[in-house]
Amino acid sequence: MKYKIEKQSGAAFKLKKGQKLKVIDPSGEQVSDMVLFNAHDIREKISSGKTMDFEETILITTGNYLWSNRSRQMMKIVEDTNGRNDFLLAPCSPETFKIMYNHDGYHPSCFENLYTNLRPFDIHPDDVPTAFNIFMNVQFAANGKLSVLPPLSKAGDFVLFEAEMDLIVALTACSAEDSNGGTFKPIHYEILEEIE
Ligand SMILES: [Zn+2]
Numbered sequence: 001m002k003y004k005i006e007k008q009s010g011a012a013f014k015l016k017k018g019q020k021l022k023v024i025d026p027s028g029e030q031v032s033d034m035v036l037f038n039a040h041d042i043r044e045k046i047s048s049g050k051t052m053d054f055e056e057t058i059l060i061t062t063g064n065y066l067w068s069n070r071s072r073q074m075m076k077i078v079e080d081t082n083g084r085n086d087f088l089l090a091p092c093s094p095e096t097f098k099i100m101y102n103h104d105g106y107h108p109s110c111f112e113n114l115y116t117n118l119r120p121f122d123i124h125p126d127d128v129p130t131a132f133n134i135f136m137n138v139q140f141a142a143n144g145k146l147s148v149l150p151p152l153s154k155a156g157d158f159v160l161f162e163a164e165m166d167l168i169v170a171l172t173a174c175s176a177e178d179s180n181g182g183t184f185k186p187i188h189y190e191i192l193e194e195i196e
Helices: 048-055 094-101 110-121
Strands: 002-005 010-015 020-025 032-038 041-045 065-067 073-080 132-134 137-140 146-149 157-163 167-172 187-192
Touching (some): 002 010, 032 073, 167 187
Antiparallel strands (some): 032 132, 073 157
């Protein structure tokens, strides 16, 4: 099945162990934040710290696993045609736009789009962890300085994940100007090897 996430929005769905999820950037230069929860116990969720620890890298791509707070593999990255993702920065939130950009008033955000789509699964704002930021291009200098640059992804680039356990997955089409080269585009996803 193929699905479309409209610009500045999100989606949440279940993925069974062994199923594959393909997250596609249809236009290029568009980030998608992804969070994962164990479908049978939502207290187990994706962990940036555990993933970087066990994978021994901060650049997570083909061949790497995404790990949980309980030190278990949640997903494997089977293929990554772009090769640049971020796992350092938290999902953009209303406060991001206030604190970093002095933006007044409402601004759509990944954080809102994650928790509103996760609500039917009884997952709430305080439960949302640091997301795996697909296609996000965060560069770091030797002194530790971070810079958010436009994604390197071209139209049609994708990351293919395989579920290592039954999961609840939430995905966004990111709403932050600086993360997406200044324009907002949709994200497509596909669930492969449907079971049943
Ligand atoms: Zn975002």
